[in-house]
Amino acid sequence: MKLRTALLGAAAAFAMAPAAYAERGADGEVKLTFPQAVSIMNPYLSGGTKDIYASSMVLEPLAGLDPDGTLVPKLVTEIPTLENGGVSADLMSITWKLIPGLLWSDGTPVTADDAVFTAAYCMDPAGGCAQATKYDGVASVEAVDASTIKITFTAPKPNPYNTFVGALSPLLQKAQFAACQGAAAPTCTDQNSMPVGTGPFKVTGFTVNDTVSMEANPNYRDPAKPAFATAMIKGGGDAESSARAVMETGEFDYAWNTQIPPDSQAAMTAAGKGQFVVAFGTLVERIEMNTTDPSPDLPEGERATAKHPHPILSDIKVRTALSKAIDRSILVEVGYGAGGNPTCNVIPAPAAWASDNTGCLTQDIEGAKALLDEAGWTDTDGDGIRDKDGKKLSLLYQTTVNPIRQDFQALVKDWWSEIGVETELKAIDPGVFFGGDAGSPDTFQKFYADVEMYANNSDSPDPESYLGQYQCKNAPRPETQWQGENINRFCDPAYDAKFAELQKTTDLATRQTLAKQLNDMVTKDSMTVIPLVHRGTLSAHSNALGGVRINSWDSELWNVADWFRVK
Amino acid sequence: MTDISAQQTGGPQPTSKPEKPASARSAIWAQFRSHKGAVFGLAVLGFLVLAVLIGPWIWHPEKLSVAQAMKVRNQPPSLQFPLGTDQLGRDMLQRMMQAGKVSLAVGFVAMIIAITFGTLIGVLAGYFRRLDGPLMRMTDMFLALPLIPLLLVMVMLFRDDIARTMGPELGAFSLIVFAIGITSWMQAARIVRGEVLALKEREYVLAARSIGAAPHRIILRHILPNVVSPVMVAATLGVAEAIITESVLSFLGLGFPPDFPTWGRLLFDGLQYMQLYPERVIWPGLAISLTVLSVNYIGDGLRDALDPRIRGR
Structure with a gap:
């Protein structure tokens, strides 16, 4: 007992000594x-x-x-x-x-x-x-x-x-x-x-x-x-x-x-x-639209390439209708709680770089239906699914195996069925989906589906390299061994020109304006990407x-x- | 099945020394009834099968829109939702019934494929000496194959083609059932071969052969009826195994499409809500366990009932 007390005393003395001049x-x-x-x-x-x-x-x-x-x-x-x-x-x-x-x-x-x-x-x-x-x-x-x-x-x-x-x-x-x-x-x-x-x-x-x-x-x-x-x-x-x-x-x-x-x-x-803390970077959960035809009837090598435009999604009215039918706040509530915010941008942060695009935040089922009617998709045979020229408005919607993503799939499928779009769901092992193996039909780059959902982010606050993804030349295709970040095969010469301008610009304010315009070109102007949720990284501390x-x-x-x- | 169970509940209690039965079938039934676990298993399995087949006709809540469903998320069991609702406001009872239909169908169909194939291989290998070596080596080879990677490759290679010809749901069903069936026949084949090897040396088989009966006749008439009992046991175990394998595949995202619930998938989905809403994993877990247990007990009872040496003792 004596010894222990003495030791404790000594330890206390040592602990006190450094504290006298520093807190390290x-x-x-x-x-x-x-x-x-x-x-x-x-x-x-x-x-x-x-x-x-x-x-x-x-x-x-x-x-x-x-x-x-x-x-x-x-x-x-x-x-x-x-x-x-x-x-x-x-x-x-x-x-x-x-x-x-x-x-x-x-x-x-x-x-x-x-x-x-x-x-x-x-x-x-x-x-x-x-x-x-x-x-x-x-x-x-x-x-x-x-x-x-x-x-x-x-x-x-x-x-x-x-x-x-x-x-x-x-x-x-x-x-x-x-x-x-x-x-x-x-x-x-x-x-x-x-x-x-x-x-x-x-x-x-x-x-x-x-x-x-x-x-x-x-x-x-x-x-x-x-x-x-x-x-x-x-x-x-x-x-x-x-x-x-x-x-x-x-x-x-x-x-x-x-x-x-x-x-x-x-x-x-x-x-x-303890408490949860959320870091909001640029991570955005989104639905990507395939601008090319992923039909399995096409020969391998031409399937899902720019040679065959998508028979349904090439129409911007259809893409807009699909976005309008989604209630993003429900998705946040179900999937992320405090760890997410609804968004319409691929670049949601930092604030100075984010476009003020909020048009997609309110769900508009009727508006979506009207757009589809306008586009010529009507339910002629009364089975609840719209069709045009004998083709059904039916989409294959793929994502990775993840409980939150499966919930999102179920909800989006329900909303799309309300506007008369039939959805077939597919969930792929994340290791395969993000694996980038050119031999697998299930990678997100190959995109053998009509729409797919995943999250992506920009590594730095300056989104230049991130925006560079959507240039025509970055489309994954057989010649590139299916590598490339332009998953949608989005190709707009105006976008490429504006991006080249961004690369040359040094003035910060102009860069930010250009980035916002580029963001809008892939989101609200073309509806090629449908952003859903701006996700934060959730950590916890005591x-x-x-x-x-x-x-x-x-x-x-x-x-x-x-x-x-x-x- | 139903009137048999009705008889059973109203029928006399089995005694240790039953009267002389009128036919083999009633003898088997009498013996089966004396196995309490088996009878109980049969009742439970019958209930589950009825529930998933007839249940949806009785219980069909109207489809809620997303906005309505959002108001009834994560409800505990109540009169409106007897098993509660899930994180998207979907009625759990309805989902359990839909899922059960798939899980049970997968279990039984995969079992039938495995048993048919296993018995065929086993009988051929056991009866024809020349086929014995190649067939049994093939069985060994299949046993040595790692099951899950093999299934994954099969699903990966053929899913798209089958889905194109048969539609995504039926395509996934046939592929999974076939994949499970084709990778679980080996036990049955080994058991049957062993039985057949012993049986074909028996006097009555020799007698049949001596009067010039053709091999297919000997197999069908004299051998197959005698291997029914081990086959039945293997079959019941196979059902349980198939349901579990399907759960594994769904868990890995290679089973059915995600909007196509099975018990395995419900269990997987409920996992992360386990602490807050334990019933979310209890219902599918209970259903899988009950099915597997009852099927095992039925197998146990059948083995006793079909074995003439045990029967009547």
């Missing part, structure tokens, strides 16, 4: 749970959000994005702009200045050479870098001096904040990864699971596909942070059990990706131990965890250094 490590352990376990701590070798988020606690980019989508400096003194001379007048280069005295977690200084190495590491064609798009259009990265990084582009870049910005392109330590460049990258197990970083935490233990243990980085640039001495990310389970671990049992402080039905959300919130600011433009854990224990 004063709040004990923070525990996170991810439904999908972390498999690697190097985001350059993984496309998985779980890995990118976990590594963002350790590795940091030069600058990040805050919840509003604005840039915040991380390892640099300020954000380079045209005004402060950081971005060259011809938009051909950008120069970043590192914070002086910055140290890696092993105590060695961070230099511009590390950035040069990181770029070479990811741009190595043999390395299979998962984030290669972050280095698109980069001609060279050079170290002007020990703390100045200059990135030169191959062509003028209106948006130069891509490389070394956000959790997808953090800095790697040259000393640690020097031997891991190119083909050797995936073989460096130690480096990939315990990277040396500048972030608030450093890895102390890593069990692949299970647990990551971390402790506060002793060399973190802010001596008062992080508030937690250790951190742990436990993976596995499912969305429901992770949510429960935070919201009901209180075993964990934070759960990422807890997408559960609205009823369960309400019941768990009522337990009073009421005992403070400082959480959920972010959809960067890692959700972007400000983990500011998290603290609520007492």
Whole structure:
């Protein structure tokens, strides 16, 4: 007893001592749970959000994005702009200045050479870098001096904040990864699971596909942070059990990706131990219209290609009627609750980039019926299904196997049957649907259906590359091995011209106007895409965890250094 | 089936020493009746079959529009909705009946295919020595095949073609039934072969052969009636297995179209609501369990009833 008291006293003394000059490590352990376990701590070798988020606690980019989508400096003194001379007048280069005295977690200084190495590491064609798009259009990265990084582009870049910005392109330590460049990258197990970083935490233990243990980085640039001495990310389970671990049992402080039905959300919130937070990015659940004929009677190679326009959906009146018949607020209520909003845009956020298109939000069954009548689709044989020239207005509607999507399918089928459209439903295993296998008839790119539903989003607040998807040349077709992002095979020369204009424009306000116009061209003007729900990513945190600011433009854990224990 | 069950409920209790039965059929029935579990199973299965066949004629709530249905989402059981409603305001009783029709049909038809095929292979392999090797090796091969991947490939390859000729629902039904049937005949074939090997050396078969009976006559007249009992048992187990396999396929999205409810799919859909609305998984789970259990008990009773050595003891 005596000994124990003495030990406790000593421990208390040690705990008090650091608190006297700084708060680092004063709040004990923070525990996170991810439904999908972390498999690697190097985001350059993984496309998985779980890995990118976990590594963002350790590795940091030069600058990040805050919840509003604005840039915040991380390892640099300020954000380079045209005004402060950081971005060259011809938009051909950008120069970043590192914070002086910055140290890696092993105590060695961070230099511009590390950035040069990181770029070479990811741009190595043999390395299979998962984030290669972050280095698109980069001609060279050079170290002007020990703390100045200059990135030169191959062509003028209106948006130069891509490389070394956000959790997808953090800095790697040259000393640690020097031997891991190119083909050797995936073989460096130690480096990939315990990277040396500048972030608030450093890895102390890593069990692949299970647990990551971390402790506060002793060399973190802010001596008062992080508030937690250790951190742990436990993976596995499912969305429901992770949510429960935070919201009901209180075993964990934070759960990422807890997408559960609205009823369960309400019941768990009522337990009073935690709360759900939603990050609204650009994720939009939508119904895509096939502009080409997916009829199985067509020969393979011509089926669902631009050679045969769709016999029913080529008429914009039909597409508009299909959109009008849907009540998006009911879809939100059934499927997402607080985690979704009805939308008519493919780019619903950030606000400055989103079109004011709200025309689809009110359901109009009568209007839809009138449009179909106008288009010549009438129910001549009295079976409740419209027909024209002996052909029935019948559509095949496919999506992935997912309880919420199946509910949506059932509801949409009911609404469409009210306006006299027959719908045949199909649900495909998500692994196959999104698998991109050119040999499978069931991929979303092949689109062997009349309409299909899934969700897609833009990776960055600037939607340029996202809007580029709808150019004619991006249509999946046999010549491209059925790869391509223009799922609808939407093809409008006016769109392509406007997109080319967007690529050349540097003025932010004009870019935003152009983006809105492009958004409208695929949505309300042509009804090629029927957006349904603007989805957020639902995460949960305990009421005992403070400082959480959920972010959809960067890692959700972007400000983990500011998290603290609520007492 | 119905008047038999009526007889059974009103009939005298079976005694340990029954009177001399008038025919083989009534002897079998008398023996079957003495197995309480089997009788109970038969009653439950009969009830389920009647419920899904006749139920929709008695219980047919009017179709609600989406707006109306939204007001009655997630209702607990009540007079208006005897089993409650689901997350889209659909009547669970009605869905259970629709789903049951599909699940039971899949179970029985797949079982018939598997048993027919299995018996055919088993008899041929057991009776004709020359066919024994190739057929049994084929059976081994099928047993070694991983079932689920095989089903997935089959469904993937043929779904579109079959759906085109037969329509999506009937197409999916025939494909699934065929796929399950064709991958679950092996047990029956092995059992039957073993039986036939023993039977064909029996005196009465030798006697038939000695008077010049043709093989097909010997098989039909002397061998098949004697393998009925193991086949029946395999069949009942097959029903249960087929219902479960169909649930697995629907769970993986490769079974029926999503608007075509089956018990397996209702169970899958109810899973995420399990904590808030446990009845959503209890009803389909109960239906599957009851069917599988009752079918197993019936199989048990049939085995006793059809075995002349047990019968009458």
